Amino acid sequence: MSVPKQNHYRVLLLLARASLWWERAWPRIWPVVALLVVFVGVALLDVLPMLPVWLHIVVLLVFASAMIWTVYLARGTAQPIAKALARRRIERDSGVKHRPLTALEDELAAGRGDTGSESLWRLHQQRMAASATDLRLGWPKADMPARDPRGLRFFVPLLLIVGVAAGWNQTGARLLRAVVPDFGATPNALVEVDLWITPPAYTGKAPIFVRWSRDQSETKSAKKEIVQEPAPIDVPTMSTVLAHARGMMSAPVLAIGDERFVFTAVGGANKGNGHKAEATIIDGDRIAVRIGGGTVSSWPLRVLPDQSPHADFKAPPTASADSHLELEYRAADDYGVSSVTAVIWRVDGEKTREGFKEERLTFPLTRQNAPTVTGGASEDLTAHEWAGMPVHIKLEAADAAGQIGASPTREFVLPERRFSHPVAKAIVAQRKRLADAPPMLRAPIANALADIADNPGNYANDNIVSLALSVARARLIRDMRPEAIATIREILWDTALRIEDGDMPIVERRMHKARQDLWDALRDGTDIEEIERLMDELREALDDYLTALAAEMARKGLDELPSLTHDNVMRGDDLKKMIEMARRMARSGARDGARQLLSDLQRILDNMRAGLGQNRSAEDLIAAYRLMNELKDIGDKQQSLLDQSFELLRDLESRQARGTYNETPSTPPTGAAKQEALRRQLGDLMVDFDRILGGIPGGLGQAERMMEDARRALTRNAISDAVPLQSKAVELLRQSSKDATAQLARQIGGSPGLFSGDSDEYGEGLGSDPFGRFGGGAHQGLGLSDVDIPEQQELRRVEEIERELRRRAGETKRPRGERSYIERLLRRF
Secondary structure: OOOOOHHHHHHHHHHHHHHHHHHHHHHHHHHHHHHHHHHHHHHHOOOHHHOOHHHHHHHHHHHHHHHHHHHHHOOOOOOOOOHHHHHHHHHHHHOOOOOHHHHHHOOOOOOOOOHHHHHHHHHHHHHHHHHOOOOOOOOOOOOHHHHOOOOHHHHHHHHHHHHHHHHHHHHHHHHHHHHOOOOOOOOOOEEEEEEEEEOOHHHOOOOEEEEEEEEHHHOOOHHHOOOOOOOOEEEEOOEEEEEEEEOOOOOOEEEEOOEEEEOEEEOOHHHOOEEEEEEEEOOOOEEEEEEOOEEEEEEEEEEEOOOOOEEEEEEEEEEOOOOOEEEEEEEEEEEEEEEEEEEEEEOOOOEEOOEEOEEEEEEOOOOOOEEEEEEEEEEOOOOOOOOOOEEEEEEEEEEOOOOEEEOOOEEEEOOOOOOOOHHHHHHHHHHHHOOOOOHHHHHHHHHHHHHHHOOHHHHOOOHHHHHHHHHHHHHHHHOOOOOHHHHHHHHHHHHHHHHHHOOHHHHHHHHHHHHHHHHHHHHHOOOHHHHHHHHHHHHHHHHHHHHHHHHHHHHOOOOOOOOOOOOOEOOHHHHHHHHHHHHHHHHHOOHHHHHHHHHHHHHHHHHHHHHHHOOOOHHHHHHHHHHHHHHHHHHHHHHHHHHHHHHHHHHHHHHHHHOOOOOOOOOOOOHHHHHHHHHHHHHHHHHHHHHHHOOOOHHHHHHHHHHHHHHHHHHOOOHHHHHHHHHHHHHHHHHHHHHHHHHHHHHHOOOOOOEOOOHHHOOOOOOEOOOOEEHHHOEOOOOOOOOOOOOHHHHHHHHHHHHHHHHHHOOOOOOHHHHHHHHHHHOOO
16 A cells, blocks of 8 residues: 555554544543542632531542542543544545545455456555645544533633632642641640730720630640630721631631631741731621631620711801901810811802812811810911801811711801901902902903002002002903903902001911921921921021011001010010921921921911001000010019018028017018008009909909008018018919910900910920920920920930931941941931
8 A cells, every 4th residue: 555655644643543532531531630620729729628627528528429430430531543533534634535545545355366457446546645645634622612511611720720829839738738637736736826906006006915825735625625705805996916826737717706817827837837817807796716617716806996086166166356267176086086177168159069169177286196186276268259258167077097077067257358458448349249250240340450550659659569450450351261260369369468468468478388388297207308498498487477577567656665574475586496496396206296386386476467467556555565564563573572571581580599689670661661662553553454454363453462461561560471471472463464464465466575375275384484485484385285395305315315326327337237227216317
């Protein structure tokens, strides 16, 4: 027989036999392979160890039985494939007719020896060989779609891929745990379970550590043993738990309520069979560690929900003397308030799909995440388009978890600034018309602005005002965009302020922005280099503000005010010292105290501005200054009289001790007359206080009575009786001085003399006087009693430590680990 390309044919014949064997065997082998792959995938997912031991055994038996059955069904697949079938497969795949390969293998059945028959047979084979020159073989076809029309076979490799992805680093251990059920811990082994529960950081709660251990040699049924019920563990919701189990051959399960978390191996079997699990506690009344069908350890759990914060108005919204919106708030949360915000919207505001258009004011908190916060804020909304309109106001308090609690809504008329200059009034009137002005009103408003600009004599020929009015008029006519109205309103507002107050509003806004930027940076933990830069900006803004303040006082005729000698008065240098104190606090890490100083600085500046905004006459301020100076003078004189009486008393006791004292002098000492004159001076001053304040501070009346009693004692030469009375009078005068200072400051709204706004709001702790200056007259800073403002000695000690750390960090001979630790310490500075 002659077959073309014999080698090629032999290869095709071998492949045809293999293809036919695959098509016959694969449908029978496929169940065996699929079952094996499913088992491996399930094992790598580490599901079987989570089952009770008996169920684990049942699953293994089911897998084994199914494996035996599928292997039995796959018998007979090893039988060889007949050559004729392979040859026929090649002919069919090659598309040749008349089965040429079969004909080439055939022999002449009849006519052997006959020349004609043999010639004809050879011609037939030559023709068959010619038709078999292009032989090929197709791919094997197992016809699986017909056997599995739903395509379930594709889930088998998918399960294997998921299993490998889940347990690729513990393949051997997981396969072993799947094949060998856990029938208990190693005999005589110590089983330990540690729980480390960490509450969320914003709660301020300390982590909770719980340990449970048991020696397996003490009982053969340790896993079935019921442990003594411990006290419930109180944990805030969203706490994280890290569980570590030792002494168990297989991975246990951490159960929290209805949730289950599988432990993962730590270090392998050679390192104590350690397993760990991490989870978040959301709900549940019990936390337990389980293995197989039993419980290893269990604790009752009490999950504390995170309540929503509460916010409310401490007092109804009011308008300050300078038309600022004054809001006092209080807010509380079970763990801490992170922010307090005032939400304002118009009573008759138009509601859109997103809700009412609103204005949100976030208040600075002196302490972040404090359970209870109280405070107040003064917001200048006089430039707002809603100024003078009724609005709704509510407070919103938020906690670190993002929960928000709202106060009841209050209705209030937003404060509106009252201008006294006629031109400023006219400009503001046109600005109001722009709030909801339709396009057709732009031309009349532009003409009105042109009329104002055409009379520069009415605004002192100020070129800046003239230019601003021209710009606003041009934009009204040429810029028809709706958003241009806001820019024009801002120009008109600044122009009216310049006419009314000069340059003061510009530097005031710069001052406020510099303080707010620094306050935000201290709150957000900005690096110290940026803090230093913002401190410098605030210092420059304060210098400009004080310069503008002096110019404004001169413009209002207040530059001739007498100098106050009262101790309870702050001056420009004190404000600058506050900034430097805040700088030192930021360097030392006391950022809460630095923020409080900045809040106090803003409060003092607001009081100063309010005093200027009231347009008080110079006579009123001079009278107030005179009262404070006279009260200070009376106090000094009373202290001098006390010193004289004490010297007389001491001299008297000394002479009595020496036996040289004979009799009481017949004439009263001169101290009685001086005491009477000082009492009369205080009486006249009390009359002035009553006229200006509308009442007399209670301490002054008591001081006047003590002075009268002291005069009587001095008149009868009872010096020992006069000294305590004079001491009490000095004490009452000092306290009355503090009270009168605060009362005067409230009465006149905070004058340019820098009266403190309210002495009661500054704590007398930390060794300071009520106005924030510590003993010895060195200014330490202002602060509320719940803010820890460090002493000078503490700050100096921190600075010394910082310098020493920097010196050591520069010593290259020190060990690398020590220098790395020092660098980490210095990062906060």
